[in-house]
Amino acid sequence: MKIIAAADGSALGNPGPAGWGWYVDEQHWASGGWPHGTNNMGELMAVLDLLQQTAHLDATLHILCDSQYVINSVTKWMPGWKRNGWKKKDGKPVLNVDLMKAIDEAIAGRPVTFEWVKGHAGHHLNEKADALANAAATAYQAGRATNPGPGFAAPVTGAAPEVPAATAIMPAASATAPVVPPAAAPAPADADLFSLFDDLDSPATAPAAPAAPRPTGAEPRLITEPAASAIDTVIAGERALLTADVRSDPTRVAALLHTQFREIGRSGRLFTRDEILAHIAPLDPPVTLEVISAEQIDANTILLLWRSVGETPALRSSTWVRTTTGWAQRFHQATAEA
Incomplete structure (x- = not known):
């Protein structure tokens, strides 16, 4: 079986709200993004997610990209970078190294080929992937969640998915489902999320009012600057969850919390x-946050131990996991410090 897919990325402002997408057909596609990123990050993430979601299939994967940077990185430059400790010939660190390493791991031993296609030239699959990436970036710019798509949840059967018959490009609105739940019952008096309610006489009983629009540079970053390490990214996300501007907007908090997030308060x-x-x-x-230790358990999991400063002393642990849209906090626990 042969899978032909297009992968693309987008960044509004570059860097700015960023998105990625890959497309095979209407039953097999995916998208995601970050509040702040670059176009190259989006291009690489689209390829990485495609590799990860097709890993269980016994198939040859042919990836169409309009990015020479991605194709050359994977097919020409990566072996030399690895031999040189993930540094370029001039000794400078490889940009987007976490994504590069993840792609290198995901592609090992697999029959994968790349083909360059000209962007915005009417190629059906490329236009579809471009629309998904742009929709994801636009959604993050507006503070909405992306539609992750069906992906490859089940093996593909039947004939190889060659270029399908032309259909309308998916509109941006399809990737903008709200992420904030409807108003819930009042929070209990012992609620936490970094000591939000522990020391208050009466708990908050309604979501905070939406924050005023902020400049792009103030957005929380699931992935920070292109050269930042995964641990740096997670620490930046943890710090963002403590800031007033992020906590004033539930949509921005939602972008940093895993869909199955749980917390055990003090x-x-x-x-x-x-x-x-x-x-x-x-x-x-x-x-504020005082880091005690940060450990990357595996390629997709980071354990952060930290002390909260400015409140009743507490030791805290957070588990962050890599998802198709970046790093998200999966679990948090607080313990009163002796």
Whole structure:
């Protein structure tokens, strides 16, 4: 079996709100993005997610890209970078090294070929992937979630998915489903999310008012500057969850929390993602983060231990996982410090 797919990326402002997408046919496509990223990051992430989602298939994968940077990185430059400790000939670190390493791991031993296609030239699959990437970037710019798409949840059967008959390009609106849940019941008095309610006489009972529009540079970053390490990215995300501008907007908090996020507060109570998003608000007094340790357990998991400063002392642990849209906090636990 042969799978032919197009992969593309987009960044509004480059860097700015960024998206990625890959497309095979109407039953097999995916998209995602970040509040802040570059076009090259989007191009690479599209290829990485395509490789990861087709890993279980016994198939040859032919990837169409309009990015010479991606094709040359994977097919020409990567072996030399690896031999040189992921540094270029001039000794400078390879940009987007985390994505490069993940692609190198995902492609090992697989029959994968690349083909350059000219962008915005009417190629059906490329136009579809471009539309998905642009829709994802636009969604993050507007503070909405992307539609992850069906992906390759089940093996493809039948004939190889060659270029399908032309259909209308998916509109941006298809990738803009809201992520904030409807208003929930009042939060219990012992709620936490970094000590949000532990020391208050009465709990918050409604979501905070939407924040005023902010410049792009103020957006929380799931992936920070292109050369940042995965650990740097996670620490930046953890810090963002403590800032007043992020906590004033549940959509921005949602972008940093995994869809299955859970938290155990200092009181020992378990909280769900929906409970947190319904009652998130700025911390009073403000809380800052003091890193104790950060360990990358595997390519897709980071454990962060830290101390919250500016409140009743507490030790905290956060587990972050790599998803198709970047790094997201999967679990958080707080313990009162002796």
